[in-house]
Amino acid sequence: MPLQDQLYSYFELDQRVRAMRSRLDGATRRRDAQQRKLEQLQQASAELNQQLKVAKAHAATLEGEADEIETRIVAQRDKMNNVTSNKEYSALLVEVNTLKADKSKIDDAQLESMTKADTLTAEYEALSAKVDSQQKLVAGATKDVAEAESEVGDKLKELEAERDAAGEPLDADIRKTFDRLSHTYDGEAMAEISEQDRRRMEYTCGGCYTLLPVESVNSLITKPDQLTTCGTCNRILYVSTELRESLAAGK
Ligand SMILES: [Zn+2]
Known part of the structure; x- marks a missing residue:
């Protein structure tokens, strides 16, 4: 996984x-x-x-x-x-x-x-x-x-x-990051990215609504084994299965 x-x-x-x-x-x-x-x-x-x-x-x-x-x-x-x-x-x-x-x-x-x-x-x-x-x-x-x-x-x-x-299988550092964010954001350690405009590659962080840089979105899609966080609120970002599939289909 x-x-x-x-x-x-x-x-x-x-x-x-x-x-x-x-x-x-x-x-x-x-x-x-x-x-x-x-x-x-x-x-x-x-x-x-x-x-x-x-x-x-x-x-x-x-x-x-x-x-x-x-x-x-x-x-x-x-x-x-x-x-x-x-x-x-x-x-x-x-x-x-x-x-x-x-x-x-x-x-x-x-x-x-x-x-x-x-x-x-x-x-x-x-x-x-x-x-x-x-x-x-x-x-x-x-x-x-x-x-x-x-x-x-x-x-x-x-x-x-x-x-x-x-x-259990998560790396200790990642767990620590998760728990710290969870504490800061009252359980909301992760944020789903939300698509604003696919043609212009505009995606926002579901936690703080800030526009995400293209590189963040790219690494989320192409490097599922890497931790990608929002540069503004630091929440760990994730892509919904639907968005991931539709982006994969579009490419
Ligand atoms: Zn954010």
Whole structure:
């Protein structure tokens, strides 16, 4: 088999391997993206839950303080009912009023804390719903990965083995060139030449659409065991069987 044909069958198998792998990679990428989003939501949910606990605890502490003051107010009032002097009564009244003012401040703060806790509860519930639906998305995406794996897995291994076997007879330097180009052009290491005008010998590179020098086209046709590359994009050039046959017939 001439080098050009060897390369082309290697190229074709590599293209098929890449297409199959991209289906699997796509599913894995989508699953990973959904998983990351879920982790972010869970993190935010845990933080919100912590804030909620703090707000609730704060409200409970304030409630305890308010109750304590209320007990003292009741006690002072009891005393006021039993005092004998006006002076003592007035002193107790001042004390009760001070306690009332203190309690009023604490009640306000407690109300604020409760309101904050309510807001946080609503936020936490909304976020929990988001976490739930995100979990469903992750489960769906994970199923897609499993499906893609069972569908593609074995076939991919077979195809990879076939491609590797096709690459076996190729010279190490040529393989290296191919792999480098494949890396640069995302699998498109080879480009088919395209006929623009046969009479004027105008052919372009199918990769970069540049007009090819006549010598390149000639060597492609006459030296199938030689590597011919595009002078502009460096892709390895090949001629379709149809074009080769029609050119051979024309000559
Ligand atoms: Zn080119």
